[in-house]
Each structure stands twice: as structure tokens, then as C-alpha cells.
Amino acid sequence: MKPIWRLRPRTAIPHLRNSAQSQFTALRYSPVPRTYTTTNVLENLYDVVIVGGGPAGLSLATSLRSSSVTSRLRVALIEGLDLDVGRKWKPSGESYSNRVSSLTPGSVGFLTDIGAWKHVQRNRVQAYHGMQVWDGVSGSRIEFNWDVKNSSTIAYMTENVNLVHGLLSRLEELGGAQLIDKTRVEGISFGEDHGTLDLRTWPVVQITGGRKLAARLLVGADGANSPVRTFAGIESRGWDYGRHGVVATVKTEDMPSVERTAYQRFLPTGPIALLPLPENFATLVWSTTPEIAAQLKKLSPTDFVAMVNSAFRLSHVDIAYMAKMDGGISQEYQWRQSVTPIDSAGVPSTVLEVQEKSIASFPLKMRHADSYISERMALVGDAAHTVHPLAGQGLNQGIGDVQSLIRTLETAVQTGKDIGSTLSLESYYSDQYFKNNLMIGVVDKLHKLYGTAFPPVVAVRSLGLRAVNAMEGLKSMIMKQAAGER
Amino acid sequence: MNSLVLRPVIRRTGLLRDLPKAFAPQFAPFTSLSRPPPNYEGHVPLTVPERGLLAVGSAVISLLNPRRGDLIAALGEATATPYFIYRLRDAMLSSPTGRRILKDRPRINSTTMSMEKLRKLPDGTVGREYVAWLDKEGVSPDTRSQVRYIDDPECAYVMQRYRECHDFYHALTGLPIIVEGEVALKAFEFANTLIPMTGLSMFALARLRAEERRRALTMYFPWAIRNGLQAKEVINIYWEEELETDVEELRKRIGLEKPPDLRKIRAELKAQKKAEKTVRESVEH
Numbered sequence: 001m002k003p004i005w006r007l008r009p010r011t012a013i014p015h016l017r018n019s020a021q022s023q024f025t026a027l028r029y030s031p032v033p034r035t036y037t038t039t040n041v042l043e044n045l046y047d048v049v050i051v052g053g054g055p056a057g058l059s060l061a062t063s064l065r066s067s068s069v070t071s072r073l074r075v076a077l078i079e080g081l082d083l084d085v086g087r088k089w090k091p092s093g094e095s096y097s098n099r100v101s102s103l104t105p106g107s108v109g110f111l112t113d114i115g116a117w118k119h120v121q122r123n124r125v126q127a128y129h130g131m132q133v134w135d136g137v138s139g140s141r142i143e144f145n146w147d148v149k150n151s152s153t154i155a156y157m158t159e160n161v162n163l164v165h166g167l168l169s170r171l172e173e174l175g176g177a178q179l180i181d182k183t184r185v186e187g188i189s190f191g192e193d194h195g196t197l198d199l200r201t202w203p204v205v206q207i208t209g210g211r212k213l214a215a216r217l218l219v220g221a222d223g224a225n226s227p228v229r230t231f232a233g234i235e236s237r238g239w240d241y242g243r244h245g246v247v248a249t250v251k252t253e254d255m256p257s258v259e260r261t262a263y264q265r266f267l268p269t270g271p272i273a274l275l276p277l278p279e280n281f282a283t284l285v286w287s288t289t290p291e292i293a294a295q296l297k298k299l300s301p302t303d304f305v306a307m308v309n310s311a312f313r314l315s316h317v318d319i320a321y322m323a324k325m326d327g328g329i330s331q332e333y334q335w336r337q338s339v340t341p342i343d344s345a346g347v348p349s350t351v352l353e354v355q356e357k358s359i360a361s362f363p364l365k366m367r368h369a370d371s372y373i374s375e376r377m378a379l380v381g382d383a384a385h386t387v388h389p390l391a392g393q394g395l396n397q398g399i400g401d402v403q404s405l406i407r408t409l410e411t412a413v414q415t416g417k418d419i420g421s422t423l424s425l426e427s428y429y430s431d432q433y434f435k436n437n438l439m440i441g442v443v444d445k446l447h448k449l450y451g452t453a454f455p456p457v458v459a460v461r462s463l464g465l466r467a468v469n470a471m472e473g474l475k476s477m478i479m480k481q482a483a484g485e486r
Numbered sequence: 487m488n489s490l491v492l493r494p495v496i497r498r499t500g501l502l503r504d505l506p507k508a509f510a511p512q513f514a515p516f517t518s519l520s521r522p523p524p525n526y527e528g529h530v531p532l533t534v535p536e537r538g539l540l541a542v543g544s545a546v547i548s549l550l551n552p553r554r555g556d557l558i559a560a561l562g563e564a565t566a567t568p569y570f571i572y573r574l575r576d577a578m579l580s581s582p583t584g585r586r587i588l589k590d591r592p593r594i595n596s597t598t599m600s601m602e603k604l605r606k607l608p609d610g611t612v613g614r615e616y617v618a619w620l621d622k623e624g625v626s627p628d629t630r631s632q633v634r635y636i637d638d639p640e641c642a643y644v645m646q647r648y649r650e651c652h653d654f655y656h657a658l659t660g661l662p663i664i665v666e667g668e669v670a671l672k673a674f675e676f677a678n679t680l681i682p683m684t685g686l687s688m689f690a691l692a693r694l695r696a697e698e699r700r701r702a703l704t705m706y707f708p709w710a711i712r713n714g715l716q717a718k719e720v721i722n723i724y725w726e727e728e729l730e731t732d733v734e735e736l737r738k739r740i741g742l743e744k745p746p747d748l749r750k751i752r753a754e755l756k757a758q759k760k761a762e763k764t765v766r767e768s769v770e771h
Contacts, residue, residue: 317576321585335589339640455569470504 041194046074049205049215051185051228053079056381056398057221058167063114065174069410076178083181086164098247098358100283102155102392105483107399120166126276127153130261136316137453140462142469144479157275183208188231203376217420218377226383232374238367243270244293245364245389246286249355254280263348265312266450271390272311274348285389292323293361305351306330312347314340364388366444372429376420385436388443397436404431526639528632540564549689556631562683563635571641574679577719584722591643592726594650595627613729615657623663654725659745666698667748670706677714709745717742
């Protein structure tokens, strides 16, 4: 047991020279331009430093600025890439980005609250109200459909760049947050004791150009290989799925414009999903083996389109065979679809073409950090967890983190606590960790359950799925859960 | 206590109300009075209970009278679904030749195969052996009945193909069309194609004489199981293209050993018995 008085310097809260008022003082943002070469420590003291300018980092910055409680905190955001790409985004109606996320009504509600959703280009966002998910081996399926009178949305398909653009516009409107882009984090260390200002427990981020930012709270929104997480010494555990996600933007046959449906088929190599975008565009996410992913990227556009149509319609044996063919896939598809019984109501509209240069792939992983917090540090989004994309929950989990973290910070500010102490951050971790762990676990088990064509397993999972599909009560419970109702 | 927890869950999720609805339509989607139209020419759609009845009935009668080829065929169709015929079709879909067969859907009968041409092929070729078998056993390729009880047209074709190729399997293995040879070949087919009827045919062992049964169990079954599993799927042989191939070469290509010659063994045993008998008779005199 350490004597209690020894604890005082450890929880050191910096006492600024003029801090006569409360124990907690927000570092006010000064509109006077600063020179970054200054050695003045105070100039580079921030309440919150966010590393990473992706959707999670930007929504945290936006919500910090938009909340009346936290708006007096001094916020900086560091991003390695050029934020102007998102800021000056000029969309064309003829093409859509292949990086699209599905935002649940819960996430959109939060984005509306922080004022970012009104800056998102709504004509490029596609809501969908129905979902069809089926077993690629047995064909048993589950259908989610909100009835017409209660036409709630399951999710909103939004280009990531559209969301980033909306968040940046909102940040600009709010002002106050310091966005430092095209700048890399060179290193993170703890601060020094400056006599009157003890920064020994404060993380100090050194960025390109030698400038050092000291943070009362350092937030890692810096992706799966988070440097902040490494500095915090938090282990991230999990495994690689040995699968790649192939994404592409495609154009389909005309779809009924009112009711939009998302389709997902579980093949033994991984699920394939087609999610609606405005007009007759759709976004494809196909999780498959690295070999098939490489093969898909080599195919001619005609054969790629035939392969996608096959993947939703033909037997998994046909798909496995055709994925190894080097050409003539579209003729093979013509023959096979003529002898395969297809229920046209249960499959997406025929894909007609694939948008040029939109085919890309990335490896799929499952990771979960042991903790989201440590003294003066917190992790949000992919830095804390990476999930298989089959449930489309990756970005929603990140936004859920931000939502929870901002609530935690508001409470800390209101009760006069130090926002960086583990004591204040504890509720963020306890709120989010188990929620995310459950989601990651369920998605992981689904991936494994459907990753086989072994007949007894197929029989049992098909019975189960059919039973769940018959139970309207259970289904609406699942849907409410998935929609992230608040 | 349990019911206190479970009851609201059951009510809220509609377990009791909705669950029967999920499975009933699949079990019996129609009655015999409202049979849906056929999926292909000659098709007779059956419900699950009807299919079960057909399987049991045809199994019993064909065991009593193994010459009822029509019932054995019906048994084959009634027990091929679910799963087994799909598995065989998938085996074909995974092989380039199998896919070609499914695409062309060739039929084997006396109009598509000219027996005259086959007889002119050199000795030892597949076609020659095949026609020799037909001639020796006095059967024709037209004796195979039409598939009727398999719902999927493509799977029905696979069953038809298996049936029409059966005589080629005799030619390939050299097993004769007597109950003993048939049982050995069926055991091989079961290990190779997994069609349940071929496995059920093993009940025909009961009809064999003790000595024949011993021979089947000790000599032919080990051969059948080993070869059925190690050889490539025989359903994927495009017989129409192999007519001029040497049988020995084809056996080697698919990894099949020639079984002991049943006719020769039987003839030798018969001669031996006859010799013993004459010896016995001469001693008695």
C-alpha cells in the first residue's frame, strides 16, 4: 500500500500561473495566429488532441465543438493526409466512390445532433428499408422488412467522403478546432516538469516540423495500426480472417425507386453483399479468399459483372468453379442461369456494368483492444476495434464510441473532473467495450458458422434461420437492435 | 420460475405461433389433388410423405423380387433427395468434363449409339467391351426407365445419366450381371457416387448363398470400398468420347483396379465341384 499523500503528484493537474478559479480550467482557444516555432509550452497545451482525421476522429472533433459543455475545450486534430480532399470534394452524379458505409438511424441521429448531417449531400445518400439475407448452400433465408405504414429505415448508405465532407463543413462552420493536416506523428512521449507546470503525465505528440503538442487527453482515432494505442501500451488481440473484401461500384438494371433492399448471400468462402446507392447504382462488398479476390481484379469488366451476378444466383459449386476460369465466364453464366432455378424476388437486380477503376480489395481482420483507455489516453473507432464487414457495423461502432466518449467528457467537465483521468474515462470504456465485444463476437461467429458447406452444419443453421425468419416478434427485436435505437 | 421467464419471451417472439408455419409448407406444399405442373417431361412432383411411402414400398417389393428394375429405379429416385443427388450433381459441376456432360446432356440409347459401329471397334476398347457385355447379357441400352420423381430437372438428368452409364460400369469393371456381380458393382457405386439406393442394394446379400455371400464380403467388398473411394468420380466420364479408348488405359486414368474375375472363379469352382463329384461317384462305384 502506498501512502495516500504519494498519490497527489501522480494525478498532477497542471496549475497554470493564473489559475485562481476552479481546479479544472479549459484551455481557451485564442484566435490570435501563433508561430509554431515558439518554445512556449503554453501555446501548445491542448485539452484534447485527436490523432486521425477519419470519420471517427472528425466526428469527435465536431461533437466536442458543437456541445455547449465541451465547446470551451482546446481541441487539435492531426491528420497525415490532405483534408482538402474531403473539404473540396466535388461529386459527379455519374460516379460513386467505392468506399461506402452503412449508417444506422442511431448513427445518423447523432450526426444530426452535432449538426453534421445537414452538411452531408443527401441526394447521394440512399436509405433502404428491406434486407434479404440467405444461405448460399441451402438457400434458406431471412427477410427483414419494415411494413409500409411504419417505414423506418434500416440504414443509410453513405459514401465515406460525403460524410467526411459534411463533418469538415460543420467543423468550419463551428470554428475553433485546430486541424493540422498533411502532418505525421513523429513520436509520442510524456512531458516534462516545467516547475509551475508539471506535464510528466501528459502525452506530448511530436509532429512533422518538430512542433510538440501536449494533451490533457490524447485520443487515438488513428486506425487499426494506431500509434497512440502502441504508446499507451494497450494490446490489441484478434486474428486475420484469411479473406479479402472486394469492393466495387456497379450499375444495375432499373430498380423500383421507392422501396430499396440490401442483399447479402453467405457463400462458403464469405458473404457477398449488394447495397443500394441512389438511382440504379449499388455498392458491392464481396468477402472471399485472397486467390479469388486477385482473380476478380484481373477479370474483364464483362466477366466481372457475370461473376457478380453468378455469386447471387448460382450454386456455390458453380461459383467456386467459375472463379478459377480465366475467361468465358459470361457465357458460362448464361448457361448456368438458364438451368438454375432462381427466385427473382429474392435476388438483387441484374448488375449491368461495373464503374471503371472502382474495384479494390483489402484484407479482413478481427481485432479488439484490451482497453480503450489509459491515463490521459482514449481510443475510438478502428484503433480500438476492427470487425468483419458482414454486418456493416464498422463505422457505426466508431460513431457509437464517439457518442459515448463525448457523454463521458461532458459529465467530467460538468462535475469539474479532469477529463484525462482514467477515473473520468472509465464510464466510456465500460459503456462501449462490452457492447462492441458482443457485436464483434456475433459477427465473428456468423462468419465461422457460414464459412462451411459441411452438410450437418448447413442443415442445422438453415433450420435455425428459417425458424428465426418465421418469428416476426424476434425479428423486429433484432431490427431495432441493429438500427441502434436510442 | 422457468415459466415466469420463458412465457413472456415465447409470447413476445411469437415462438409457438410462428414456428409451425416455418416448416409445414416445406413438408407438404401440396396435396395429391392439387399437384403442381411437372418441371420436365415425365416429372411427377411428390410431397415428403408420398416420397417416404414410395421409398418403403419399392424397397420391400424389390427386395422380394430383385427383377423389378422399375421399382429399384423408383427406390433410387425416392431416396436420392435430399442431399445425395445434389452432391453428385455438384461433383459433376466441379469437374470440367462433368460440366460438359451437364451442358450437352447426352443420352445413351440405341439411336444415339450405333451398336454396329461399336462392334467394329478393336478388341479391348471401351465401346467394344460395352457392346460385348450387352450382347452377352442379352440387354439393350433402351431398357433404362425414365426418371420421374426428382424435382430438379438437372438432378433428374444426373440420375438418368447414372442409370444409363450403369452398363458401362459393368464393362469397366468386368463384373457380370448376376446377383453376386451386381451386388459387388453396387457396393463400388455406393462408395463412388453415394447414391443411397446402391447402398440399400446391399440387402440383396440376404438372397445370396452362404458361399457367395462369404466371397462377396471377403473378396469383393474390400475391393469395392477401396476403389470406390480412391477412383475419380465415374459419373464424370464422358463415355461417348471414350468409346475408342483402351479399357485398361481408362481404368488407369481414373485409378481403378480390375476386380477378380467373377465368371472365372465361378467356372473354376463349378469345374472343381464337378471333378469332386465324379471322383466321389467313381469311389462309390
